[in-house]
Amino acid sequence: MRHSQDRVVAVNVVRAVEYFASEYDRLPDPGRWWLESEGVAAERLLAMLLGDASKGNPRQINFLPVREGNGKRDGLFYPAETSTLPRGLYDAYGQPFRIALNLAGEDPFPVRYDGRDVLLPGGVAAVWSVGKDGIEGTGDDGRSWQD
Numbered sequence: 001m002r003h004s005q006d007r008v009v010a011v012n013v014v015r016a017v018e019y020f021a022s023e024y025d026r027l028p029d030p031g032r033w034w035l036e037s038e039g040v041a042a043e044r045l046l047a048m049l050l051g052d053a054s055k056g057n058p059r060q061i062n063f064l065p066v067r068e069g070n071g072k073r074d075g076l077f078y079p080a081e082t083s084t085l086p087r088g089l090y091d092a093y094g095q096p097f098r099i100a101l102n103l104a105g106e107d108p109f110p111v112r113y114d115g116r117d118v119l120l121p122g123g124v125a126a127v128w129s130v131g132k133d134g135i136e137g138t139g140d141d142g143r144s145w146q147d
Contacts, residue, residue: 005074006091006142009066010127013089013099014144016049016063017125023061027101027124037097038077038088045099046076047085091129091142098136100126113137120145 020028030045037046047055049064057063066089069075073094076086089097102109102124109123114137120126123145131140 004142006097006129006131007144008142009075009089009091010097010129010142010144012065013049013097013127014125016065017101019061019063020049020057021124023059023063024057027103028056029101029103033103034098034100037090037099042089042096042099043085043087045101046089050085052085091131093129093132093134095130095134097127097129113143118145118147 017028028045028048030041030048032041035041035045044055046064048057051057051060051062053060067075069077069090071077072088072090074090074092077088077090079087091097100111108119108121109126110117110119111123111126113126113128118126125144127144128136129142130136131138131142133140
């Protein structure tokens with residue numbers, strides 16, 4: 001089931017943020033607390049989590065066990081064979097993931113999902129996919145948390 005694959009990726013991104021925070025005693029900060037997994041902020045975050053020293057990971061540790069996708073589907077997207085850093089992370093249907101980082105250190109961490117606040121006790125990040133239908137809050141979403 002693709003939705004469960006997307007959930008695994010979402011959980012792995014949250015774990016990568018947790019491991020990064022444990023190693024460096026701070027969260028990775030791509031310059032925004034909320035982002036989709038494509039664009040400049042996402043490239044910066046992915047680079048940090050994948051071990052790029054120039055982006056804030058001086059020990060060059062790869063915290064993110066996510067495979068390369070098939071184009072902009074089902075994993076990391078590298079635009080050219082010579083590119084060493086991904087330009088995005090996509091779900092099984094080609095949708096970017098949504099990522100919220102708890103840069104303010106709130107506990108519980110309030111995440112806006114499907115028009116309501118979801119409170120995540122001790123949460124450092126939340127990651128979700130809107131799935132095949134592209135609509136947040138439906139059964140095909142892959143989320144890093146359980147209700």
